[in-house]
Amino acid sequence: MSAYSQTTETLSQPPLGKLCVFHQRSDQSAKKIMLSNGFLLLQYNKRAKLLPMNADALILAADSALRTLFATPRAARPTPKPQTLLAPQGDGALAAPEARELTDAEKSLSASLMRVNHVGEVCAQALYTGQALASNNPALRAKLDAACREETDHLAWTHERLAQLNSRPSLLNPLWYAGAFAIGYGAGKLGGDKLSLGFVVETENQVEAHLASHMSHLPANDLASKAIVAQMKTDEVAHARMAQKAGAIELPEPVKRLMGAAAKVMTTVAHRI
Ligand SMILES: [Fe+2]
């Protein structure tokens, strides 16, 4: 019998930042960007409210995309590890039960499922970056920023687990990123913050349900993947709650169904490619 929990190992704090992209940078370069005229212009330039996307936002969006898709992500929290409970052995002594090694077929299944989860995190980076760039509300940007720190952790954990399973991320990640960014930015610009938050709630709810199904589909002895998925699931629930409290409006049912259908296509394809 085992339970999953995060270790209490302390890592350095994530860099200062307002957008997801900063969480993937070194502290120094993040501070440099925060102090640059370009970022201040993005924050305070009123023209940004009128134009679809100004040059600064475009550069930040491109930077985020390149880092999410091609750089190795850095987690602020340690990778969740399975916590194995000690069980009494034949001689009465307590010892951790030995985990059976994954077979090739189990590794392949785990890799497919973790690839799907990694795609979800690529989309989360794109969605939150698009929404943060579209919003002019500093309080909302701070909330998106906090959630995005955790999404960067998820990205790093799933990336790391894929490598451990001798597998790779989806080849179509640029496509998934572009689609999610367009939804995040479009929802924020066209529908405003409350609609944008509505997308967060619905996305996180769907992701949480998806992760719950992965907990039962992952091989029983793949405790490492299950520990990661369990922590991600906890975080996604908190993100949905945050968006709800921040004033999200409920999306119309047809939009929810459309999002569900798009997610189905994405997960089916990412399972293989
Ligand atoms: Fe996530």
Ligand SMILES: [Fe+2]
């Ligand atoms: Fe999330």
